[in-house]
Amino acid sequence: MRTVIAVLLAAAPAVAVAQDRVSQTRPAAPDGVVQIDNPAGSIRVIGWDRAEVAVSGTLGPGASGLDLRGDRRHTWVEVETEGNPHGVSSDLEVRVPAGSDVAIESFGASISVSDVKGMVTAETVNGDIRVGEAPREVQAESVNGGVSVSSRGGRVQAESVNGPVTVRGASGEINASTVNGPLTITGGTFERGRLETVNGRVLFEAGLAARGSLEVESVSGEVELALPENTSADFSVTTFSGDIRNELGPPAPATSRHTTERELTFSTGGGGAKVTVETLSGSIVLRRR
Amino acid sequence: MTCEHLTERLDDYLDGELSEAEFQEVELHLAGCPRCREEERAGRAVVAMAAALPRQQQPPRDLWPGIAEEIGRRRRFTLFSSAASRPVVWWAAGLAAAAAVVVAVWIVPRGTAHGPAVAGPDPRTVVQRASAGVALDGLDEAEREYQRATAELMAALGTRRASLSPETTASIDENLRVIDQALAEIRAALERDPGSPRLGRMLASTYEKKIETLRRVLKLTT
Amino acid sequence: MAAFEQLYRDHVGRVFALCLRLAGEATLAEELAQEAFVRAWQKLGSFRGESAFSSWLYSLTVNTALSERRSRRRRTSRVMTTDDLSVFDRPGRPPRPEHGFDLERALARLPPGARAVLVLHDVEGYKHQEIAEMTGIAAGTSKAQLHRARRLLREALTR
Numbered sequence: 001m002r003t004v005i006a007v008l009l010a011a012a013p014a015v016a017v018a019q020d021r022v023s024q025t026r027p028a029a030p031d032g033v034v035q036i037d038n039p040a041g042s043i044r045v046i047g048w049d050r051a052e053v054a055v056s057g058t059l060g061p062g063a064s065g066l067d068l069r070g071d072r073r074h075t076w077v078e079v080e081t082e083g084n085p086h087g088v089s090s091d092l093e094v095r096v097p098a099g100s101d102v103a104i105e106s107f108g109a110s111i112s113v114s115d116v117k118g119m120v121t122a123e124t125v126n127g128d129i130r131v132g133e134a135p136r137e138v139q140a141e142s143v144n145g146g147v148s149v150s151s152r153g154g155r156v157q158a159e160s161v162n163g164p165v166t167v168r169g170a171s172g173e174i175n176a177s178t179v180n181g182p183l184t185i186t187g188g189t190f191e192r193g194r195l196e197t198v199n200g201r202v203l204f205e206a207g208l209a210a211r212g213s214l215e216v217e218s219v220s221g222e223v224e225l226a227l228p229e230n231t232s233a234d235f236s237v238t239t240f241s242g243d244i245r246n247e248l249g250p251p252a253p254a255t256s257r258h259t260t261e262r263e264l265t266f267s268t269g270g271g272g273a274k275v276t277v278e279t280l281s282g283s284i285v286l287r288r289r
Numbered sequence: 290m291t292c293e294h295l296t297e298r299l300d301d302y303l304d305g306e307l308s309e310a311e312f313q314e315v316e317l318h319l320a321g322c323p324r325c326r327e328e329e330r331a332g333r334a335v336v337a338m339a340a341a342l343p344r345q346q347q348p349p350r351d352l353w354p355g356i357a358e359e360i361g362r363r364r365r366f367t368l369f370s371s372a373a374s375r376p377v378v379w380w381a382a383g384l385a386a387a388a389a390v391v392v393a394v395w396i397v398p399r400g401t402a403h404g405p406a407v408a409g410p411d412p413r414t415v416v417q418r419a420s421a422g423v424a425l426d427g428l429d430e431a432e433r434e435y436q437r438a439t440a441e442l443m444a445a446l447g448t449r450r451a452s453l454s455p456e457t458t459a460s461i462d463e464n465l466r467v468i469d470q471a472l473a474e475i476r477a478a479l480e481r482d483p484g485s486p487r488l489g490r491m492l493a494s495t496y497e498k499k500i501e502t503l504r505r506v507l508k509l510t511t
Numbered sequence: 512m513a514a515f516e517q518l519y520r521d522h523v524g525r526v527f528a529l530c531l532r533l534a535g536e537a538t539l540a541e542e543l544a545q546e547a548f549v550r551a552w553q554k555l556g557s558f559r560g561e562s563a564f565s566s567w568l569y570s571l572t573v574n575t576a577l578s579e580r581r582s583r584r585r586r587t588s589r590v591m592t593t594d595d596l597s598v599f600d601r602p603g604r605p606p607r608p609e610h611g612f613d614l615e616r617a618l619a620r621l622p623p624g625a626r627a628v629l630v631l632h633d634v635e636g637y638k639h640q641e642i643a644e645m646t647g648i649a650a651g652t653s654k655a656q657l658h659r660a661r662r663l664l665r666e667a668l669t670r
Contacts, residue, residue, distance in 0.1 A: 084452045107509050125509050126457060143506055144460050161464045161502050179498055180467050198471045198495060219471040219495060238487060240478050259482055278487060280474055300658045331665040338614045339633035345524035346531060348541055353519055356548045360515075440555045444564040445514040448521050507514060 020059040022092075024068045028053045031099040031118065032073040038092055039085035040108035042127075047098035047115035053077065054095040062088035110145065128163065146181065164200075183221075190214065197221045205289055208233060213274040218282040225275070226289045232269030237286070238262065239279045247287040290318045295325050303332050435496040442503035449510045461506060468499045515555075519548055522565060526572050532630045533576040535619035547572040569635075570645070577627060577646050617667045621660055628653050629660035 028034065030051050036043055041060060053075045055068055062085075067078040075096075081088045086107055096102060101118040104111050110127035113120050119137040122129045128145040131138050139157045140147045146163035149156055155173040158165045162180050169187040176183055176193075178200040185195065189207035193214040198221065205226040208214055216223050227233070227248070237244055237252070241260045244252035249266040277284055290298075295318050301307050302315045319326050450458055475492045482488060526547055531540040551571055618626055627646065631637045632653070639657075643650040 086452055086454065105509065123505070123509060125506055141505060143464070143502065144457070159501075161498075162460060177498070179464055179502065196494065196498070198498060199467050217491065217494060219474060219491065240482070240488070261482065278491065280471070280478060280488075280491060296662070300661055327669065328665060331668045332661065335614070335661055335664045335668060336633055338612075339629065340636075342532075342614065342634050344528055344634075346528040347524050348527045348544060349537065350541075352523065352527075352541060352545050352548070353516060355545050356519060356552075357516070359545065359549045360552050437555055441514045441518070441552075444555065445517050445521075447564045448518070504514070507517075 020063065020065075021057075022059055022066045023054075023056045024066060025052055025054045026068055026070065026075060027051060027072055028070075028075050028097055028100070029072045030097045031101075032075065032097070033101045033103065034075045034077065034094070034096045036092070036094055036102070036104045037076075037078040038090055038106050038109050039079060039081060039088050040106065040126075041089035041110075042091045043104055043106060043109050043111045044091075044093045045102055045104065045111075045113040045116060046093065046095050047100070047117065048095045049098060050095070051097055052095070053097070055092060057092040058090060060089040063090050066092075111140075207231070208273040208275070210272050214276070216275075216277045218279040220280060221282045222285070223277055223279060223282055224285040224287070225277070226287050227275075228289050230269060231273065232267075232271055233273035233275050234267045234271040235265065235275045235277075235286070237264040237275075237277045237284055239282070239284055241281045242279050243283040245283070245285045245287075247285075249286075290314050292318075292322065292325055295319070295322075296328065299329060299332050302329075303336055431493065432496075435493075435500065438500050439496070439503065442500060442507055446503060446507050446510070449507070452510065461502075464502055465499065468495060468502070471495050472499075515552055518551075518564075518568075522568055523548075525565070525569065529569060529572050529630075529635070530576050532615075532618060532634060533573070533627055535621070535623070535626060543576045544572070547575040550575055573631065573635075573645055612668050614664070617664055620667075621663055624648075625656045625660035625663065628656040629664070632657050633661075 028051060034045075034053055036045065051072075053068070055066060055077055059066060059079060062081055062083070063079050064082050065080045067076065067080050070076050077092070077094055079085075079088065079090050079092070089108070096116065098115055098117050100116060102113060102116055102120050102122075104113070104120075104122040104124075106124040106127060108126040109124055110129070111122045111124055112130040112132075113122065113135070114132045116133075116135050118135060119139075120131055120135040121139045122131065123141045124145060125143040126145055127142065129140045129142055129147045131140055131149045131151065133150070133152070135151060135154065137155045138149050138151055140149060141157075141159045142163055143161045144163060145160065146165070147158045147160050148164075148166045148168075149158050149170065150168040151170045153171055155175075156167055156170045157175040158167055159175075159177045160181050161178065163178070164181040164184065165176050165178050166184045167174060167176060167186070167188075170185075171188045171190060173192045174185060174190055174194070176185065177196040179198045180200055182201045182203070183195055183197050184203045184205075185193070186203075186205045189209055189212075191209045191212045193204070193208075193212070193216075195202055195204065195214075195216045196218070198219045200218075200221045202216060202218060202221055202223045203226070204214065204216065204224070207228045208231055210232070214225075216225070231248075235249070237246075239262050242262075244262055244264055246252060246264060246266075248268055250264070252262045252264040295315060298307065298311065298315055302312065307315065319329055446461075453461075472492065472495055475488060475495060479485065479488050479492070523544065527540060527544045530543040530547065531537065534540040534543055547568075551568055554571070618629070621629065628642060631642045631645070632639070637645070639650045639653040642648075642653045646653070648656075
């Protein structure tokens with residue numbers, strides 16, 4: 001994130017205004033790139049059918065202005081601050097051409113994106129991220145906030161450290177990871193899925209494509225897979241010290257004398273898709289949806 | 290007290306290290322000796338000027354390229370030298386390659402070159418290390434690389450702590466604590482089951498999460 | 512290494528200033544500063560964060576500068592005289608201080624041992640015991656060197 005040291009203009013008002021309203025517009029290509037940078041507060045991005053980027057909202061105290069610039073193919077929207085940007089909280093609503101690719105960076109802002117069809121990238125530390133309605137590709141990362149994606153296609157990458165990650169109705173490819181927060185994938189059918197957590201609870205309640213693959217890795221978080229009745233897949237399920245409850249096939253073999261490790265390999269419906277689950281101590285549940 | 294004596298005592302006098310008695314003697318002499326007063330003034334001036342020297346100065350040229358090159362040279366040497374007595378663990382190559390990918394993650398600085406920040410592995414480093422796999426000592430080596438990368442990031446983050454709120458630093462610390470606990474659990478399992486490739490992979494990917502968390506916070510704090 | 516480069520950029524000003532004053536000469540100071548950062552990188556794995564990173568780095572810099580000097584003394588017996596003091600002309604730095612006395616240049620002309628102690632004690636604020644631990648000389652020797660340095664500087668000032 002850039003902190004732009006404001007140039008003091010001779011025309012600057014002598015008295016600082018506590019809350020600055022902004023309203024600016026620039027022409028933009030229907031499928032260009034829009035980059036948004038707001039250190040804290042909120043960022044709402046909404047796709048529309050005009051070839052314009054329109055920014056409205058209020059800048060917080062400490063903000064020295066809104067920088068809206070670029071050529072038609074590449075637009076920047078940045079809240080300028082003096083000094084430490086983290087405390088500068090501004091609420092922005094940014095309307096972008098629906099076919100744009102959007103890249104958002106913040107430290108503390110909550111982010112929401114809707115009606116954008118291009119690629120959406122959003123990163124924040126303390127805020128939540130919500131992305132809705134069919135972007136081509138989503139990459140959403142938070143540290144302390146939650147990430148929630150509802151999408152109808154394309155590739156989704158959703159990560160949080162502390163917050164929950166929830167993905168609804170997606171298809172294609174999913175890469176999701178948390179450290180501490182729950183990881184929930186519901187609905188949709190996946191070609192490729194990779195779910196990782198350290199301590200969070202993983203719930204995958206979705207479908208797998210015929211030759212699809214799903215890999216789940218957890219250290220101590222529980223893993224629950226709820227798959228459709230007609231899933232044909234080869235399963236490889238391992239845990240070092242957790243339990244396995246399998247409603248889709250045979251039970252896990254008893255532990256050996258030497259190690260608490262359990263390994264379960266089986267197939268449903270003649271196989272085809274590939275499911276791999278590995279945990280250290282997290283328990284594993286396999287069931288039907 | 291003679292002027293010679295005073296010269297000998299002057300610095301202790303200026304540093305406040307004289308006994309009460311000696312202190313009085315010096316003051317008495319100074320009161321009656323202009324030449325020594327002159328020297329005392331010069332003494333104070335020297336100490337004051339030294340303390341006021343600017344503590345910062347940029348070098349005449351950028352030293353970073355030389356530093357980076359030297360680091361690269363020493364790092365390659367460490368990795369490629371193999372002691373005959375060390376056992377070779379076949380899966381360690383994969384682990385270290387994974388480590389290399391993480392350690393070599395670079396961030397295109399957003400500065401004058403506008404563009405989305407790009408994070409990706411340096412392919413040359415990955416290939417270098419993957420091919421060096423046979424010579425590596427395995428888990429210890431890879432763990433050290435991870436620990437170095439983590440320390441690097443934590444130090445860099447440390448200098449930015451002032452700009453973070455206490456809640457943020459507390460939550461980052463908590464996140465790292467959870468990961469460290471998981472790392473400890475995996476290491477404990479490795480002790481019961483050494484050489485397990487699965488555990489090795491789990492260790493690597495947990496380390497990667499730690500580094501990824503730090504890297505991300507650092508990037509968004511810069 | 513991007514994070515380490517950031518550390519370099521954050522701290523090089525301080526590290527170089529320290530090296531420059533200890534070395535009294537720019538080329539050597541650059542080498543010392545580079546060596547300090549390389550060593551910091553190598554030892555970074557052992558930095559546990561008990562103290563501030565900056566303190567750890569500067570202490571390492573002092574050690575690097577002093578041990579380099581010791582090993583150089585063993586390797587070469589040349590007396591270091593320096594005529595190129597243009598490195599002390601920083602942009603924005605007043606060319607002639609009030610008294611017409613330039614402490615930096617006078618420092619550079621001190622004998623190395625005395626200069627090191629004066630920099631560590633009067634510029635950096637270390638105590639004699641700390642200097643003794645860092646340099647391997649006795650605390651009493653540190654004090655003697657400090658007094659010698661200050662006396663030489665006083666003479667230069669009142670000349």
